Amino acid sequence: MNILVTGGAGFIGSHLIDLLLDQGHKLTCVDNLYLGRIKNIQHRLEDKNFKFYKLDVLNLKGLKEVFKKSGFSAVFHLVANSDIKQSSTDTKLDLKLNFLSTYNILEAMRINNVRDIVFASSSAIFGETDKLITEDAGPLMPISFYGASKLAAEAYISAYVHNFGMRAWLIRFPNVVGGRATHGILYDLMHQLKKNVRRIKVLGNGEQEKPYLYVKELVEGMVFIWQKAKNNYNCFNLGPVSTIKVSRIAQIILEELGLKGKTLIEYSGGERGWSGDVPRYRYSLDKVKKLGWRAQLSPEEAVRLSVRELKKEYGF
Amino acid sequence: MNILVTGGAGFIGSHLIDLLLDQGHKLTCVDNLYLGRIKNIQHRLEDKNFKFYKLDVLNLKGLKEVFKKSGFSAVFHLVANSDIKQSSTDTKLDLKLNFLSTYNILEAMRINNVRDIVFASSSAIFGETDKLITEDAGPLMPISFYGASKLAAEAYISAYVHNFGMRAWLIRFPNVVGGRATHGILYDLMHQLKKNVRRIKVLGNGEQEKPYLYVKELVEGMVFIWQKAKNNYNCFNLGPVSTIKVSRIAQIILEELGLKGKTLIEYSGGERGWSGDVPRYRYSLDKVKKLGWRAQLSPEEAVRLSVRELKKEYGF
Numbered sequence: 001m002n003i004l005v006t007g008g009a010g011f012i013g014s015h016l017i018d019l020l021l022d023q024g025h026k027l028t029c030v031d032n033l034y035l036g037r038i039k040n041i042q043h044r045l046e047d048k049n050f051k052f053y054k055l056d057v058l059n060l061k062g063l064k065e066v067f068k069k070s071g072f073s074a075v076f077h078l079v080a081n082s083d084i085k086q087s088s089t090d091t092k093l094d095l096k097l098n099f100l101s102t103y104n105i106l107e108a109m110r111i112n113n114v115r116d117i118v119f120a121s122s123s124a125i126f127g128e129t130d131k132l133i134t135e136d137a138g139p140l141m142p143i144s145f146y147g148a149s150k151l152a153a154e155a156y157i158s159a160y161v162h163n164f165g166m167r168a169w170l171i172r173f174p175n176v177v178g179g180r181a182t183h184g185i186l187y188d189l190m191h192q193l194k195k196n197v198r199r200i201k202v203l204g205n206g207e208q209e210k211p212y213l214y215v216k217e218l219v220e221g222m223v224f225i226w227q228k229a230k231n232n233y234n235c236f237n238l239g240p241v242s243t244i245k246v247s248r249i250a251q252i253i254l255e256e257l258g259l260k261g262k263t264l265i266e267y268s269g270g271e272r273g274w275s276g277d278v279p280r281y282r283y284s285l286d287k288v289k290k291l292g293w294r295a296q297l298s299p300e301e302a303v304r305l306s307v308r309e310l311k312k313e314y315g316f
Numbered sequence: 317m318n319i320l321v322t323g324g325a326g327f328i329g330s331h332l333i334d335l336l337l338d339q340g341h342k343l344t345c346v347d348n349l350y351l352g353r354i355k356n357i358q359h360r361l362e363d364k365n366f367k368f369y370k371l372d373v374l375n376l377k378g379l380k381e382v383f384k385k386s387g388f389s390a391v392f393h394l395v396a397n398s399d400i401k402q403s404s405t406d407t408k409l410d411l412k413l414n415f416l417s418t419y420n421i422l423e424a425m426r427i428n429n430v431r432d433i434v435f436a437s438s439s440a441i442f443g444e445t446d447k448l449i450t451e452d453a454g455p456l457m458p459i460s461f462y463g464a465s466k467l468a469a470e471a472y473i474s475a476y477v478h479n480f481g482m483r484a485w486l487i488r489f490p491n492v493v494g495g496r497a498t499h500g501i502l503y504d505l506m507h508q509l510k511k512n513v514r515r516i517k518v519l520g521n522g523e524q525e526k527p528y529l530y531v532k533e534l535v536e537g538m539v540f541i542w543q544k545a546k547n548n549y550n551c552f553n554l555g556p557v558s559t560i561k562v563s564r565i566a567q568i569i570l571e572e573l574g575l576k577g578k579t580l581i582e583y584s585g586g587e588r589g590w591s592g593d594v595p596r597y598r599y600s601l602d603k604v605k606k607l608g609w610r611a612q613l614s615p616e617e618a619v620r621l622s623v624r625e626l627k628k629e630y631g632f
Contacts, residue, residue, distance in 0.1 A: 138454025
């Protein structure tokens with residue numbers, strides 16, 4: 001198939017590109033290289049099945065041109081401001097990068113009769129809840145602008161599916177870790193260690209507890225859902241089978257870097273890391289399990305493997 | 317209190333202004349007069365407690381100026397493209413008028429430390445479901461761009477409430493009828509009759525069945541909820557105790573205009589009137605009942621009273 005991956009030079013997008021190219025698909029990647037990096041896709045640039053355009057999807061005119069000449073059969077839309085923390089101080093950032101980017105993609109699809117969109121949604125749309133989160137859970141009260149913009153995007157995808165005969169796979173990502181990460185807890189703490197090996201400061205009290213999924217399992221799950229789920233509108237939670245505490249993640253980093261007992265872990269305190277941080281959530285994964293997929297790695301294993309990969313990347 | 321009503325020259329907004337001024341509040345109305353009409357607020361223009369600005373809330377600079385000099389204590393945000401049908405052919409209309417207008421209002425509130433927003437939300441955020449719709453119902457899969465844009469606006473209000481200590485009253489309107497209406501089934505059918513008294517064409521098969529609320533009861537319910545509900549984030553469905561079929565509405569119009577048996581009612585067919593039309597829905601009203609409010613008029617009475625008021629307005 002001839003597939004467009006938006007944000008394909010980014011952390012998750014570049015792993016998705018690796019997987020889809022390995023499966024034999026023809027791919028086009030658009031990325032404005034704001035968060036994405038050429039080095040993430042460097043090893044694919046010579047591939048005859050791969051095309052890269054440096055393009056901001058907020059440029060609807062440019063986007064329409066790429067669509068017109070390419071004849072896509074599906075779009076994986078991963079463009080987003082992936083740094084949730086950053087969006088808590090800039091209300092417009094995610095509105096543009098997460099929501100308006102999605103609107104533009106949907107418009108380009110509608111105009112060019114491209115039916116299928118796979119969308120990187122998020123647990124953040126659900127806000128804060130003690131309940132086990134099913135795909136049908138309500139109410140939806142996001143507490144971050146990241147979550148709000150992803151919910152706004154989902155809402156528009158729903159309307160496009162209904163009005164223009166499109167099909168959608170909305171995949172609610174959990175927390176994601178792995179090589180090529182440019183933000184998130186592993187990035188933050190490991191970069192702190194590069195500056196000062198004696199102490200790290202963890203945002204919040206460390207009791208935050210969430211499902212962390214290894215990025216290669218995430219993209220494998222995404223593609224699996226896209227290939228197997230057959231409705232016009234398919235929503236799926238995706239995640240590992242359990243959760244891990246932020247304090248444990250900090251310990252694993254120190255263990256993997258040989259710093260156990262040598263580095264002091266401080267906590268900034270408070271139940272959440274920043275204003276829009278959801279301190280804990282639990283996903284129901286029954287739906288994706290019924291479809292036939294489950295993660296192989298526990299969050300602990302996912303974090304450990306990711307730290308090993310990032311060690312080299314971050315220059316330890 | 318010193319209150320801003322956006323879209324206050326419109327169908328619902330102008331009735332809200334009548335009620336709030338009668339209650340002794342100081343009011344400012346902003347309206348771009350795109351759907352709103354000066355004649356709806358003409359009788360209030362000389363009131364010392366009332367100010368009107370012709371202003372498009374998409375003009376954030378102008379909006380900030382009005383906020384800065386006014387010192388509002390609350391905002392009733394009613395700006396919207398209220399014609400759901402129209403939005404099915406123009407994907408950008410509701411994005412601007414419903415969603416981006418709300419984002420601008422929230423920004424102006426944040427910058428000027430205005431805490432309280434009362435928002436005109438809609439049953440359309442829920443999409444199509446046979447279930448009795450509670451305030452906490454999921455999943456939210458709007459089928460119209462109207463519903464998608466209102467859900468996007470709710471998502472952003474939720475994030476603003478959480479991040480900036482605001483308070484919100486989100487009121488999910490049902491179908492609304494009454495004097496000053498500039499769209500909707502009464503407007504459509506009565507204007508058809510003005511052109512040709514012999515036949516009217518109803519969109520859909522007439523089996524669409526929804527709760528229709530009289531506009532004066534709607535604004536009374538809105539203000540009641542705002543005054544009584546005390547959480548930071550308050551969501552309420554609002555509606556009459558039952559539903560009415562579209563075919564019955566057409567009959568009532570003919571009865572009230574003395575045309576019973578004289579005018580042929582034709583149906584365009586299909587279960588929905590247009591692409592994004594939700595053919596039927598039922599609201600749970602337990603939450604607003606517990607707060608102490610219920611509608612006095614049945615949908616049949618609401619429609620009959622509205623036709624009587626509109627008869628004069630539409631020049632019968």
